[in-house]
Amino acid sequence: MEYKxxxxxxGLKPSAIREIFKYAxxxxxxxxxxxxxxxxAFPAKELAAISAKLxxxxxxxxxxxxxxxxxxxxxxHLTKYMKETQSIGREFDDILIxxxxxxxxxLFSKSVLNEGETVICEAxxxxxxxxxxxxxxxxxxxxxxxxxxxxxEALEKALQTEKNVKFxxxxxxxxxxxxxxMSLEKRKKLxxxxxxxxxxxxxxxxxxxxxxxxxxxxxxxxFDEDGIVxxxxxxxxxxxxxxxxxxxxxxxxxxxxMTVCKQGQDVHTNIWSxxxxxxxxxxxxxxxxxxxxxxxxxxKRQLLLGLMEEHLAPHIxxxxxxxxxxxxxxxxxxxxxxxxVQKALEKKVCVVPGTAFLTSENEPCDAFRINFSTPTDEQxxxxxxxxxxxxxxxx
Amino acid sequence: MEYKxxxxxxGLKPSAIREIFKYAxxxxxxxxxxxxxxxxAFPAKELAAISAKLxxxxxxxxxxxxxxxxxxxxxxHLTKYMKETQSIGREFDDILIxxxxxxxxxLFSKSVLNEGETVICEAxxxxxxxxxxxxxxxxxxxxxxxxxxxxxEALEKALQTEKNVKFxxxxxxxxxxxxxxMSLEKRKKLxxxxxxxxxxxxxxxxxxxxxxxxxxxxxxxxFDEDGIVxxxxxxxxxxxxxxxxxxxxxxxxxxxxMTVCKQGQDVHTNIWSxxxxxxxxxxxxxxxxxxxxxxxxxxKRQLLLGLMEEHLAPHIxxxxxxxxxxxxxxxxxxxxxxxxVQKALEKKVCVVPGTAFLTSENEPCDAFRINFSTPTDEQxxxxxxxxxxxxxxxx
Numbered sequence: 183m184e185y186k187x188x189x190x191x192x193g194l195k196p197s198a199i200r201e202i203f204k205y206a207x208x209x210x211x212x213x214x215x216x217x218x219x220x221x222x223a224f225p226a227k228e229l230a231a232i233s234a235k236l237x238x239x240x241x242x243x244x245x246x247x248x249x250x251x252x253x254x255x256x257x258x259h260l261t262k263y264m265k266e267t268q269s270i271g272r273e274f275d276d277i278l279i280x281x282x283x284x285x286x287x288x289l290f291s292k293s294v295l296n297e298g299e300t301v302i303c304e305a306x307x308x309x310x311x312x313x314x315x316x317x318x319x320x321x322x323x324x325x326x327x328x329x330x331x332x333x334x335e336a337l338e339k340a341l342q343t344e345k346n347v348k349f350x351x352x353x354x355x356x357x358x359x360x361x362x363x364m365s366l367e368k369r370k371k372l373x374x375x376x377x378x379x380x381x382x383x384x385x386x387x388x389x390x391x392x393x394x395x396x397x398x399x400x401x402x403x404x405f406d407e408d409g410i411v412x413x414x415x416x417x418x419x420x421x422x423x424x425x426x427x428x429x430x431x432x433x434x435x436x437x438x439x440m441t442v443c444k445q446g447q448d449v450h451t452n453i454w455s456x457x458x459x460x461x462x463x464x465x466x467x468x469x470x471x472x473x474x475x476x477x478x479x480x481x482k483r484q485l486l487l488g489l490m491e492e493h494l495a496p497h498i499x500x501x502x503x504x505x506x507x508x509x510x511x512x513x514x515x516x517x518x519x520x521x522x523v524q525k526a527l528e529k530k531v532c533v534v535p536g537t538a539f540l541t542s543e544n545e546p547c548d549a550f551r552i553n554f555s556t557p558t559d560e561q562x563x564x565x566x567x568x569x570x571x572x573x574x575x576x577x
Numbered sequence: 578m579e580y581k582x583x584x585x586x587x588g589l590k591p592s593a594i595r596e597i598f599k600y601a602x603x604x605x606x607x608x609x610x611x612x613x614x615x616x617x618a619f620p621a622k623e624l625a626a627i628s629a630k631l632x633x634x635x636x637x638x639x640x641x642x643x644x645x646x647x648x649x650x651x652x653x654h655l656t657k658y659m660k661e662t663q664s665i666g667r668e669f670d671d672i673l674i675x676x677x678x679x680x681x682x683x684l685f686s687k688s689v690l691n692e693g694e695t696v697i698c699e700a701x702x703x704x705x706x707x708x709x710x711x712x713x714x715x716x717x718x719x720x721x722x723x724x725x726x727x728x729x730e731a732l733e734k735a736l737q738t739e740k741n742v743k744f745x746x747x748x749x750x751x752x753x754x755x756x757x758x759m760s761l762e763k764r765k766k767l768x769x770x771x772x773x774x775x776x777x778x779x780x781x782x783x784x785x786x787x788x789x790x791x792x793x794x795x796x797x798x799x800f801d802e803d804g805i806v807x808x809x810x811x812x813x814x815x816x817x818x819x820x821x822x823x824x825x826x827x828x829x830x831x832x833x834x835m836t837v838c839k840q841g842q843d844v845h846t847n848i849w850s851x852x853x854x855x856x857x858x859x860x861x862x863x864x865x866x867x868x869x870x871x872x873x874x875x876x877k878r879q880l881l882l883g884l885m886e887e888h889l890a891p892h893i894x895x896x897x898x899x900x901x902x903x904x905x906x907x908x909x910x911x912x913x914x915x916x917x918v919q920k921a922l923e924k925k926v927c928v929v930p931g932t933a934f935l936t937s938e939n940e941p942c943d944a945f946r947i948n949f950s951t952p953t954d955e956q957x958x959x960x961x962x963x964x965x966x967x968x969x970x971x972x
Binding site for chain 1: 821845849
């Protein structure tokens with residue numbers, strides 16, 4: 183049979199990261215290409231204890247069908263917690279528990295995007311989101327990144343000239359892949375521009391709690407008195423990604439459409455894991471847990487910075503990153519990025535080519551992404567050393 | 578801000594079943610409207626034991642990111658199991674683990690349906706699937722059900738006259754909501770017609786293992802030598818729906834597109850639950866567990882049949898149902914179905930109006946759906962008695 187696919191999937195390709203994961207899964211390779219939390223960052227004992235008690239006392243709660251909106255106690259707690267700790271959420275907002283933050287991107291896109299409409303995003307940006315926007319046949323317009331976030335002049339120009347812009351997608355904290363954090367001034371400017379041009383903002387904040395230096399900045403959603411921001415938060419980086427629990431906080435009318443889409447997509451999010459997240463947040467010291475995570479990653483980041491100074495400088499440079507899981511590295515002029523990534527693969531080190539994060543893979547790109555959360559200290563040390571050998575052989 | 582939604586969600590409404598669930602969640606109501614497994618049907622102790630061991634020995638496996646395709650050991654085991662027990666799967670097929678079977682419907686629709694293309698379905702059919710097809714702006718064409726399944730003359734006529742038919746959606750075993758099982762002859766005819774008119778079949782089989790009378794019939798997928806059937810299987814009715822683990826088996830080219838869509842939708846299915854399903858199937862006597870489920874539901878079905886004979890006959894009639902979780906009941910001429918459902922709600926009994934399962938809610942419908950798996954024996958007894966009072970008051 184000749185299969186006839188929908189127009190929307192004809193151009194979709196498996197994510198380049200996922201393809202590189204296939205090498206990364208081979209234990210003879212050193213993977214600096216993932217975005218996985220460090221194994222030691224999981225509160226495994228606590229989750230095991232909560233789970234054992236849940237399955238002894240209330241197994242039906244964990245095993246039976248639940249409601250699309252999410253576990254009521256988790257929704258209530260998160261609503262209160264996000265309001266108190268980050269000033270997120272107003273009377274006009276609602277919360278929806280999702281199967282990972284990726285589902286927030288998908289449900290929001292499905293609810294608002296018509297074919298051919300425009301999404302403005304950072305260039306580079308998270309490939310999983312870009313591919314999802316593409317699956318609704320959106321036109322992607324990438325805005326260059328300054329060291330303090332999206333270039334707001336270029337953004338305003340795009341808002342003036344592009345037709346049918348539906349929303350602006352941003353990861354303001356320790357952006358994936360660039361590691362860049364948007365300044366407070368730019369956050370305010372972005373909000374003003376969105377309001378002025380009547381487009382929504384999709385604020386994706388998976389790394390917000392993982393700051394290792396400097397002061398935390400308010401989220402864009404915290405300014406939102408007009409109901410123009412859809413905020414995506416996630417437990418993937420702070421509890422466990424394997425459980426796939428995240429949430430959207432945004433205007434009720436939009437959350438309602440997203441909920442109807444979720445009914446048709448997976449009915450509800452795994453309820454066992456929702457209960458675990460709720461109880462971990464409320465029965466344990468969540469702040470102390472976050473402190474512990476930051477301590478683990480601060481050490482890893484310091485190790486990476488030292489290794490990069492030793493092996494990659496001065497040929498390879500990197501953008502400042504005060505948090506998150508990634509370093510964004512730039513190759514010197516005259517070195518072809520894809521050739522570098524390929525030669526590193528030959529030495530059995532995987533990094534992600536920067537083109538994977540662009541709105542068009544054919545644009546020129548001098549950068550690649552290093553993840554420092556997943557590898558062990560030994561792997562990171564060996565991997566950066568091999569990247570150093572690679573660049574020196576190419577110069 | 579005035580929110581501008583996509584055309585695809587403008588017409589979507591929350592499922593009528595989900596709306597009725599709101600009453601059903603009120604403990605002062607007797608809910609015969611759900612589709613939940615009986616609480617006593619969950620292998621809670623076994624899952625608790627597997628989970629405890631997993632979290633002690635391999636917590637990282639349960640908590641870390643996993644691959645989109647699904648847990649490799651579960652995929653391998655299911656491939657072998659479905660081949661051996663049901664002759665499902667050929668060389669050209671592949672398997673994808675999904676977040677519930679609802680996600681199979683969604684990923685398949687997203688991969689093959691363009692706006693305005695046609696899906697042929699049974700009338701009535703499962704509302705969750707119909708709403709999902711609607712969300713891709715499909716045209717739904719309902720084929721009337723005979724006591725032995727879809728009317729194949731009407732089906733062939735639709736295949737001849739409808740434009741751009743992409744697939745036929747069927748639940749051949751103990752269909753939701755009608756309880757009807759498609760005869761072997763009709764399964765073969767349906768397959769031949771799909772092949773002749775070059776459309777795919779989406780075979781949804783959540784209840785196949787729940788047969789209480791008669792001989793099991795082969796699935797349509799078991800005939801598939803041409804790669805035209807996408808099969809959806811699920812653990813929701815045989816292990817736990819709260820864990821949201823199901824699977825699609827179908828032609829590799831289609832599974833590949835669905836996998837790319839899943840990357841953008843939820844990255845992967847909850848891995849902790851995937852491991853639990855795999856270990857429950859392989860470390861325990863899965864056949865004995867299924868026998869136990871059938872014993873639980875056979876008793877409930879017998880109770881329901883007796884109660885319907887006593888309280889509903891002869892005014893209300895029902896279609897034969899040899900398995901599954903539902904009875905499909907017809908009201909006598911002259912009784913308005915929505916009025917009946919409303920009057921039953923006033924007596925604090927929830928059933929689902931049959932119109933919820935039609936391709937158009939405005940079509941006439943004399944039927945409502947009763948679920949017998951979720952209520953306790955006491956609730957079922959009281960509920961059917963109250964439905965009997967309702968109908969006698971209306972005659």
